[in-house]
Structures are given as structure tokens and as C-alpha cells.
Amino acid sequence: MNQAVRLNRNQVTMTPPVELDTLGPAPLLLPGETLENYRAFRQAIFADIGPQSAVEWQLAIDVAEACWEILRYRLLRHSLLEVYRQTAVETALRRIDLAGIAPDSQDKAAFHISQNALSWRLDPTAATEIEERLFAYGFDQHAVSVEVYIQARETFVLLESLINGAQIRRTLLLREIRSYRLGR
Template sequence: MLAIYRQKAIEAALRSIDMTGIAPEAEDEAEYYTRQNALSWRLIPVATTEIKARLASYGFDQHSINTDVYVQARDIFVLFEGLLNATQARRLLLIREIRRHRSPD
């Protein structure tokens, strides 16, 4: 999940670099290539190195990318945290119920 959000963060950073000042009639094609570059970043080690260097030259470091990933994924994190908390509460209720049935009256 985080790899997909990281790819989207890389895509957004590339978009901010590559799409600035682009002609409206070329936006769709540029968007396509930006998505392809972000996918290459994820799958091809040489492309990863080149894209990281390019992003760094425009001021995008790992901290800024990680921040973007967290912002994108925070709703998913909240959902998982809620599920984990609900599971923990249910487990505690079941343990109490088991203890209540095991204890002598």
C-alpha cells in the first residue's frame, strides 16, 4: 500500500516539475508520461536513481516525499487504526466473557 502511495507522491512531484507551463493541448500526453516515469521509478532501479537525482535538484528530498505519502495515506492509517482498536476491544470483551464463565459462582 505504501509503495503505491510513494509512487503517487513521486508522480505528483514529477508533475509539479514537468507540467509547469505546458500547453493545454499537450497536458494529456505529458500526464501519461509522468505516470509512466513514476511507474519506472518504482520498477526500474536505474530510473529510480535518475528520478531521485532529478527530484533532488528541484528540492524534493526523501522527507518531502515521505510527508506527501503520509498525507495521502493518512485516511487508510486511520481506518486501520480503527479496525485494530475495534479488534482489541472485541478481544478484551471475549476474554472477560471467558473469565466470567470459568470463574466459580
């Protein structure tokens, strides 16, 4: 969430009534998230919904929170896949490099494989060389991606369920706003 959310020039700045804004706690932001981005994002949601009453404001605040959670979980899911990609490259390198290595040399070889996987992540030249080597042994990008999903599956499923839960909550809140407006 390093990029600031920008409002369209035509959008009006909307802030919840002071009474409502003070009821909720300050947002708990993760490292890399900023209060400025959170407020701009929330403001964009408020401008879209255009709450007119205390009930609508409370629902709009909840919608903004659900939207922020969805964005957060998507970014975390992306980071998860990046981290596990290094692990997947390491696993593929182990399959190639540990084959035929004497058992007493495997620990030292495993250490060097871990270092190579880290180099793959940090050094574009090393990444190219390692990817070419993996490809020569039948590990294309798809094979590495399959390994990523295998290794990250439990956490990936958790993040997917968090995203889905927040999306359902957001949908229900938006329906509640629409229903509230129709019932007035």
C-alpha cells in the first residue's frame, strides 16, 4: 500500500460526523501501510457512498474497513507468493544439485543451494543463470509456480478465505445501505 490513493478532483471531501469518528479505534496499520494512504482510501469510499445519516455513516465506515482489509489481504497474498517463489526455486535446485551428492557433503551443498536461491531473488544476473539452468533440467516457470502453490497452499487458502469473507461482508454492507435508503 505504498502508493497513495488519489481522489478524483470532482469528488467532495467527506468526513464522518465527529460523534461517529470518535467511536471507533484508530486503525491498526501494518508495516508499509501509512495513515495517509488509509485516510485517502477511506475518503474515496466515503465519496463514492455519499452517506447522509448516522446509520449510513456507520455502514460506510464498515464498508471502508472491509475494502481496506481486501486490499491488505491481496497485497499479503502477493507477498506470500513472492517469498514462496524463492523457496520453490531452492526446492528445484535441490532436486538438481543434490542428486548423486555423497550424504556427508549434502549439508554443505544444501547451504550453497540456499545461497543460490537467495541470489536468484536479489541478483538479476544470478536469476537469469539459475532460471536457464532450471529450464535445462525441465523446470520452466510453470513448474516453479506449481511448486510455489504447493508450498504456500495452507497460507494461500487462509488469505483467500479472508479475502472472500471481507468481500461478502462488504457486499452485505452495501446491500444494507441500499435497503436503508429505499426504506426511508
